Structures are given as structure tokens and as C-alpha cells.
Amino acid sequence: MVYIDKEACKGCGICISVCPKNILAFTKDLNQKGVPYPKMIDEDKCTLCENCMIYCPDFAVVVKKDDK
Amino acid sequence: MEKKINHPLQKYFRGPINYTTCPGCGNGIISQAILWAIEDLAMDFDKFAFVSGIGCSGWIPSPSYNTDVLHVTHGRSIAFATGLKLATPNIKVIVTAGDGDTSAIGGNHFIHACRRNIDLTMICVNNQIYGMTGGQVAPSTPYHSKTTTTPYGSIERPFDLSQVAISAGATMVARWTTFQARQLRKSIAKAILHNGFSFIEIISQCPVQYGKVIGKRNNAVDMLMDYKNRSINVRKAKKLSPDEVKDKIVVGEFIEDKQVPELTQEVKRLRKEAVSRCQK
Incomplete structure (x- = not known):
């Protein structure tokens, strides 16, 4: 699952551009810094490739396997 | 309520x-690549020491990494790192320097560290401009760039830092852009294990200062995709003519030489010889 720390996000949009499945998108609401932050649209398509995590310059995205 | 999850690299931070940094800056990607490389190697983080100079790149390890960090004067990061390495040879010293640190004010330290082949890992964040001070021309700025100090275009040709390192005698040289974060991570892990001076140049995006030079202001995504389109691996580039690779960024691991003697071991050997000669 992809966890996004919306207060750490600076809204650069890199995670959205490097997602191979294009399942991240900006939300309409803003965080405390006043920038839109990304949100997962379709979690079922996510392959946990970790691209969004390793490209995030602000350590705001964490990809973790869910232990159910 | 969303669940708060700690970042897997949180343990390396104070x-x-x-x-x-500014939104979209490449520093964070490089910081992650360094820490992931250390995580992959499963090495003790206390056995590392970071030395950083002045510039945006200086804030990668300092003050946040939970180990010894030296934030030193401009351009002298290699000089400090050389002393640190010679005094405590059993720790791994990583230098994070910018292009100004490496090629401009610290150019001499850089080429001499390459020549001496001291066991340092140098990570050069090349954003092709002086970002922190407001976008002045740097020795790595491409020809004909309109920066704040060259409003009619830069008339100087830039340094090719990796080629400088190779010709000065560095024993491991690689160049990547921030788009190749995974390859960069592997290269850094290799460089940490390499016994000798290893130089990794990273072409990093500066969307605020360099972005306005190339007309992509505050657009880190476009700059990153530009790196994706323009980078070409060194193996492929060798087969092409110089004209074809003119506008490309040649990336990859250029050389790796394990035969050259390393400075700290040479100092050790010299000490032993001197002691045995005195005892005779």
C-alpha cells in the first residue's frame, strides 16, 4: 500500500510522473503549505514498484506491503 | 483518519x-539513493562519516543524518575528508559536494584527491548552476546559458567533471542523472565498497534556478523527463559519432580500476618501513 504524508509533500509532482501505472493524481484540496498533494486513485492496479517512494525528494511517500 | 507510517529510512535521521530544499529539488532523491545504498549493504551507519561543503548539496547529510557529519568551508570538503580519512582509516568517508565545490573553488583539491587515490566516496551533485546564491554561472553551466551573471549567454565551455576525474586518476568514476535513481543506488553501493577514490557525478535538477535558464521554471517533472530523454548509456555512446552524442548526457560507470595503490595503505606501509629502518 502507498502511504502519503501530505504535510511533508511540497507538491512537485515527481511521484505522479514516474508512476508506471499512472494511478497517482493531485487532490483538489491543499495541505498546510498551501500546495496540492498526490493521492492514490486506483489501489488495485498498484504493483508496489516503489518508484514513487525512491523518487520523492521529501521522503513523503512510503510503499509498504500490507500484512493481512 | 489516515494511518501514519514511518519512512523505512527514518532510522538514519536524527x-x-x-x-x-525547494519543491522538486534533486537533493532528496540523491539522499535517498545514498541511504538506500547503505541499507542494501547492511553496514553500521556509525562507521560512516559525511563531509559536505557549502551549497545546496551541503544540506544533504547536514544536519539531519544520525552519524558524524562535517559541514565545512566552501570547496574544502575534500581537504577535510582527506585529513579525516588519514586519521581514522577504518571509517568510510563520504563527501557530498556541489559542482561549485568540486570544479570551481575546490577544483585543486578534487584533482589531487583523484591523483592520490585516497579511499573516499565523492558524490558530486551537479545542478549546473550556483543555485543557493541566486543562479550565477558556474564552471559546469552549459555553453550559451542565460544566467543572472551572463544575461547574453555564457561564453565559457563547461567542465566535463567525470572526464576530469578520469584524467586526474580517479579509480572509479560514474555519472548518472536523478532519473536513474536505481542505478545510482547500485553505483553508490559499489563506490562505498571500492578501495580508492570513487567519484559519482549526479546531474540533478534545480527547478528554481536552473529551471528558469532553460525555460522550465518550477517544473521538476519536465526537467526529470528531459534527463530521461537525453541520457544515453556509455556503452551505447561509444558506438555513436561525437556529433550524435553532443546534446546527450552520457551516463553509466566509466571506469573501475582495482590495481592502483590506495593512499591510506601506502601511509601505513611507509610508517612500517620507517619504523623498521629506525630499529636497525
């Missing part, structure tokens, strides 16, 4: 991770 407090909460808080990078004060």
Missing part, C-alpha cells in the same frame, strides 16, 4: 525528516 529527528523527523525535514528537507528544507
Whole structure:
């Protein structure tokens, strides 16, 4: 699952551009810094490739396997 | 309520991770690549020491990494790192320097560290401009760039830092852009294990200062995709003519030489010889 720390996000949009499945998108609401932050649209398509995590310059995205 | 999950690299930081860089800056990607490389190697983080100079790149390890960090005067990061390495040869010293640190004010330290082949890992964040001070021309700025100090275009040709390192005698040289974060991570892991001077040049995006030079202001995504389109691996580039690779960024691991003697071991050997000669 992809966890996004919306207060750490600076809204650069890199995670959205490097997602191979294009399942991240900006939300309409803003965080405390006043920038839109990304949100997962379709979690079922996510392959946990970790691209969004390793490209995030602000350590705001964490990809973790869910232990159910 | 969303669940708060700690970042897997949180253990390498003193407090909460808080990078004060501009939105979209490549520093964070490089910081992750360094820490992931250390995580992959499963090495003790206390056995590392970071030395950083002045510039945006200086804030990658300092003050947040939970190990010894030296934040030193401009351009002298290699000089400090050389002393640190010779005094404590059993720790791994990583230098994070910018292009100004490496090629401009610290150019001499850089080429001499290459020549001496001291066991340092140098990570050069090349954003092709002086970002922190307001976008002045740097020795790595491409020809004909309109910066704040060259409003009619830069008339100087840039340094090719990796080629400088190779010709000065560095024993491991690689160049990547921030788009190749995974390859970069592997290269850094290799460089940490390499016994000798290893130089990794990273072409990094500066969307605020360099972005306005190339007309992509505050657009880190476009700059990153530009790196994706323009980078070409060194193996492929060798087969092409110089004209074809003119506008490309040649990336990859250029050389790796394990035969050259390393400075700290040479100092050790010299000491032993001198002691045995005195005892005779």
C-alpha cells in the first residue's frame, strides 16, 4: 500500500510522473503549505514498484506491503 | 483518519525528516539513493562519516543524518575528508559536494584527491548552476546559458567533471542523472565498497534556478523527463559519432580500476618501513 504524508509533500509532482501505472493524481484540496498533494486513485492496479517512494525528494511517500 | 507510517529510512535521521530544499529539488532523491545504498549493504551507519561543503548539496547529510557529519568551508570538503580519512582509516568517508565545490573553488583539491587515490566516496551533485546564491554561472553551466551573471549567454565551455576525474586518476568514476535513481543506488553501493577514490557525478535538477535558464521554471517533472530523454548509456555512446552524442548526457560507470595503490595503505606501509629502518 502507498502511504502519503501530505504535510511533508511540497507538491512537485515527481511521484505522479514516474508512476508506471499512472494511478497517482493531485487532490483538489491543499495541505498546510498551501500546495496540492498526490493521492492514490486506483489501489488495485498498484504493483508496489516503489518508484514513487525512491523518487520523492521529501521522503513523503512510503510503499509498504500490507500484512493481512 | 489516515494511518501514519514511518519512512523505512527514518532510522538514519536524527529527528523527523525535514528537507528544507525547494519543491522538486534533486537533493532528496540523491539522499535517498545514498541511504538506500547503505541499507542494501547492511553496514553500521556509525562507521560512516559525511563531509559536505557549502551549497545546496551541503544540506544533504547536514544536519539531519544520525552519524558524524562535517559541514565545512566552501570547496574544502575534500581537504577535510582527506585529513579525516588519514586519521581514522577504518571509517568510510563520504563527501557530498556541489559542482561549485568540486570544479570551481575546490577544483585543486578534487584533482589531487583523484591523483592520490585516497579511499573516499565523492558524490558530486551537479545542478549546473550556483543555485543557493541566486543562479550565477558556474564552471559546469552549459555553453550559451542565460544566467543572472551572463544575461547574453555564457561564453565559457563547461567542465566535463567525470572526464576530469578520469584524467586526474580517479579509480572509479560514474555519472548518472536523478532519473536513474536505481542505478545510482547500485553505483553508490559499489563506490562505498571500492578501495580508492570513487567519484559519482549526479546531474540533478534545480527547478528554481536552473529551471528558469532553460525555460522550465518550477517544473521538476519536465526537467526529470528531459534527463530521461537525453541520457544515453556509455556503452551505447561509444558506438555513436561525437556529433550524435553532443546534446546527450552520457551516463553509466566509466571506469573501475582495482590495481592502483590506495593512499591510506601506502601511509601505513611507509610508517612500517620507517619504523623498521629506525630499529636497525
